[in-house]
Structure formats: structure tokens, C-alpha cells
Amino acid sequence: VPDELVQLFLDMTEPDAVEKIDDDITRQCAYFFPGVVWAVGARGWPKLRAAYQKLATDDDWKTRANMAASIHKIAQIIGPELTQADLLHCFDAFWKDWDEVRASLLLHMAEFLALIPLTARHVYLPLLFSFKDTEESTFWRFRQSLAAQIAQLCYIVQEEEVYSVLCNIALELCVDPFASTRQTAYEAVSSLDVLRSSHVLSSCEFWYAVHFTRVFNFHPCSRSQLGG
Structure with a gap:
């Protein structure tokens, strides 16, 4: 990609x-930013780093x-090393941002966390409860997106x-x-059941069986939603 073309894009990110x-x-630049990064590749990331930080804030x-x-x-x-150096603090900021921004972040959160070190993932997992504990009816999409992840x-x-x-x-x-959140969660529980069957979750087999029984009997519609 010619440097002149990249510079034209960068000029559009200026205030x-x-x-x-x-x-x-700026919204358009943000929307097309991944395509520009893909065009220049990880080697060209240093040219775009400042613009990314600017648009992210x-x-x-x-x-x-x-x-x-x-x-x-x-x-x-850009890969794990540059992600940890240049994107992780943006991820932190998005996590604490307005609900609309957090909702956008949550949609692909698992894909992002897979690209950072395991020690860093460990820090973010407990924060998932902040999405779960949104009881207001307007935030049900948070919980559905979380279940899907x-x-x-x-x-x-x-x-x-x-x-x-x-599991919790x-x-x-x-x-x-x-109901839509419950349905998505049922599908997630099915995935957990597969993991348990393959002994990945053997240590909590009894715990899981007891709690799944409670969930299954909680809603009269549960059997039909689970296909039973």
C-alpha cells in the first residue's frame, strides 16, 4: 500500500x-480501520498506532x-505481542465505557481474550459478572451476548x-x-455438558449435575426449549 494512500487515511482521523x-x-474511519490494518499488515502497524489510539478515545x-x-x-x-502492548489498555477503557461501547466489545470478547497471555485472561474473567448483574430490562442483550461467549x-x-x-x-x-437469554444460556450449558463428558470438567461433575437439575425444573417451558 503506498504511503501516500495511508497518509490520506490518517489525515481523515485528525480532529x-x-x-x-x-x-x-471519524465513525467511518473507525469502521474501516481493520481493513486498513489488514492492508498494511503487522509491519505497517507503527504507522497506524497513534491513529488507533486517537479513534479509540x-x-x-x-x-x-x-x-x-x-x-x-x-x-x-498484529499478533499477541503488539496486542498486549498497544491494545490491552484500549480494551480496558472500552470495558469501562458507555453501555453501547461495552456491548460492542462483548460481542467478540472471547476472540480477543484468546490472543492475549493466559495470565491476562485470568484478570478479566471475574469482571464478566459485571455484565451478568445487569438486571434492568434494557440490558438483557448484555446477558445474551455474554451467554453466547x-x-x-x-x-x-x-x-x-x-x-x-x-459454570456459575x-x-x-x-x-x-x-427467554432469548435463557435459550442462549441453555446452548452454552450444552457445551459445558460436552466438556464434562470429555472429563475436562470432571472435578465439578456432581456440582454441575445438581445445578442443571435445578435449572431444568425452574421454568415450565424448559423442556420444550431444550428440545425434550
Whole structure:
């Protein structure tokens, strides 16, 4: 990719571009940022690093949401070392951002966490409870997205964390007030059952069986939703 073309893109991320070009130019830059990173590759990342940081902290929450939604794609391109050095603090900021930004981050959280060291993943797992404990009806999508991530997360964390964190979250989401969240959680529990059958979760077999029985009997509609 010619340096001149990359520079034209970088110019559009500057603050005065909003006045010169368009009001939503930063949102557009954020949306297409993964494609630009893919075009220049990991070697070209140093040229884009400052622009990424700028867009990730933009005043417009929609711009930040676009950046949060694609952080896993950037990580896949630039690799684990650069991800830990340049993206992890952005991930932290998105995690604490507005709900709309956090929702975008949550959609592909497992894919991002898979690209950082195991020790770093260990830090983030307990924070998942902050998404689970959103009882307001407007936040049910948080819980549904979280339930959808559980199966992937099981394969990238340590066994005791599957037991102490993910099993607890999955089973609690199985009794969520919203049916769509429960359905997604049931699918996650099925994945946990496969892991248990393959002895990955052998240490919590009894615990899982007891709690699954409680969940199964909690809702009259559970049998039909589980296909029973």
C-alpha cells in the first residue's frame, strides 16, 4: 500500500477533518480501520498506532463503539505481542465505557481474550459478572451476548476457571427473566455438558449435575426449549 494512500487515511482521523470533510468521518474511519490494518499488515502497524489510539478515545461514542467492535480483528492481524502492548489498555477503557461501547466489545470478547497471555485472561474473567448483574430490562442483550461467549471462553481458560466462573454464569443465565437469554444460556450449558463428558470438567461433575437439575425444573417451558 503506498504511503501516500495511508497518509490520506490518517489525515481523515485528525480532529479538524470533521469540519473539513464530514461530521461522521471519524465513525467511518473507525469502521474501516481493520481493513486498513489488514492492508498494511503487522509491519505497517507503527504507522497506524497513534491513529488507533486517537479513534479509540474519540469524543463520539459511536466511533468508540466501532473501535470496540473490531478490536479482535486488529489483534488477529498484529499478533499477541503488539496486542498486549498497544491494545490491552484500549480494551480496558472500552470495558469501562458507555453501555453501547461495552456491548460492542462483548460481542467478540472471547476472540480477543484468546490472543492475549493466559495470565491476562485470568484478570478479566471475574469482571464478566459485571455484565451478568445487569438486571434492568434494557440490558438483557448484555446477558445474551455474554451467554453466547461462554462456549468459546471454556477453551481458552484454565479448568478451575471454567468451574468457578463460567459454570456459575451459565447456570444463572439459564434462569434469566428474558427467554432469548435463557435459550442462549441453555446452548452454552450444552457445551459445558460436552466438556464434562470429555472429563475436562470432571472435578465439578456432581456440582454441575445438581445445578442443571435445578435449572431444568425452574421454568415450565424448559423442556420444550431444550428440545425434550
